[in-house]
Amino acid sequence: MGNRTPPLVMGHEFAGTVVEVGEGVNENLVGRTVAVNPLSSDGTCRLCRAGLANLCSDRTLIDIHHPGGFAELARAPVANVYPLPEGFSGGARVGALAELLANGVHAVRLRGPGEAVEHTVVIGAGTIGLMCLQAAVLGGIPNVAVVEPHEARREQALGLGAHAAYSSGAECREALEEHTEGLGPDLVIDAVGAKATRRMAIEELVRPGGRVVMVGLHDDATTLGFHGVVRGQISIQGSYAYTARDYEQALEWLVDGRAGIGELPPVLVTCLVFSGLMHLDVLSDVAGNETIVHGLLECLTQEGQQELYGPRRKPGLQFGGAELSDVVRGQGLELVSSQGWD
Ligand SMILES: [Zn+2]
CATH class of the missing domain: 3.40.50.720 (NAD(P)-binding Rossmann-like Domain)
Known part of the structure; x- marks a missing residue:
């Protein structure tokens, strides 16, 4: 993951509520819950014309080239924003899975x-x-x-x-x-x-x-x-990422309930585990992140979590003057490797 340059707000698997639209964009979008396809391509190059927009050399990704979803507000091109059906009970929590699927x-x-x-x-x-x-x-x-x-x-x-x-x-x-x-x-x-x-x-x-x-x-x-x-x-x-067609198929299956992630813990922990902590080793590369990581650890402990994925991938990593692994264990959390295939 050497393609992210700090300082950067990460987060490419996200959905949310539209609070403001740019010039010329339909204002009816305001207030709608939307899923966001974070990947944009130029749409004109040889690869894009061949249906390989995911490999476009001018592609950009929200969370690499633009600030991502770990923020109160994030910006996305209107073409990459997919309103979820009105009254859809799954909400942003399901919409955020579209990128993964x-x-x-x-x-x-x-x-x-x-x-x-x-x-x-x-x-x-x-x-x-x-x-x-x-x-x-x-x-x-x-x-x-x-x-x-x-x-x-x-x-x-x-x-x-x-x-x-x-x-x-x-x-x-x-x-x-x-x-x-x-x-x-x-x-x-x-x-x-x-x-x-x-x-x-x-x-x-x-x-x-x-x-x-x-x-x-x-x-x-x-x-x-x-x-x-x-x-x-x-x-x-x-296989790298997806095309818009893949994203649209994924969102359709999620919205009609044929795909999902199954039973999950409360929403706060879900967000942390599925987005933040899977990337804790990446987060720890970002300058000035001690507060974020300590906050995540405390949240997890309070929610009764026992495992933490990620930091074993960087043994010896220093964190606030101590080894990150000691900081994690000090919170009563077990360290497991990010994949469990060691
Ligand atoms: Zn292209």
Whole structure:
């Protein structure tokens, strides 16, 4: 995540109420609850014309190039603002999930035209994994399984439509043998991006001639055995963000209730856990953030949370004159790695 330059207000997964519109914008938008697609492209370059607006070299993202949603007020282009239906009970809380689900919609759509997919495995049932899973199910793939080491996350995945949930790649591979003539899944989506999950996807799970879609960005350099990729004719596909079409599909599924995030703790903690703390290691890069992080820790403790994701990724990080990990433990919180794949 070396693409954010402090000082910067982050937050690209957000929704809210319109309080003011710019010149020439329909004033009826004021007061409406809207979901915000944070990604803008020029719409004119060769990539945009080819339907790859998510890869436009002039693209900008609210939270990288413009101040984001961790603020009382944020600004967005009107073309990126999607009013939720009047009286929609899910409100901004559901609207804020559209950006996440759009990533899943995009990843699932990247399989080739006419590419038959009967069995898909999503690695990782964190928020993005849960969204990829739902996009695969709603996209019509008949068998969608997840691999996830945390039991609570496996349960969440099953509650959101996964047909099976396994604790390891080996367990998944064994269970799928019978249903795939011993070959493995047609499509594997890596929603983690750790070295271990990339190897699991390519070397352990995907069938010969199958496709692996890489969504997660946990690690960068990864060593892989490429003889198997060549001899197995495996397609390795990166997936970055989403197009406006993906975002609109995601929002439609969320608004009509076919997709979601399941049961959640109270809204304050939800916001912190799903947005802030997943990025605590990034937040801690931003100058002058001690107050923010201490505030988050105190909120979590008061709400009875026991786990904190993120800071173990930066061992030795100093915070207010102490190790960040000691500060966290001092609040009675357990540290867990951001993905649990170490
Ligand atoms: Zn462009």
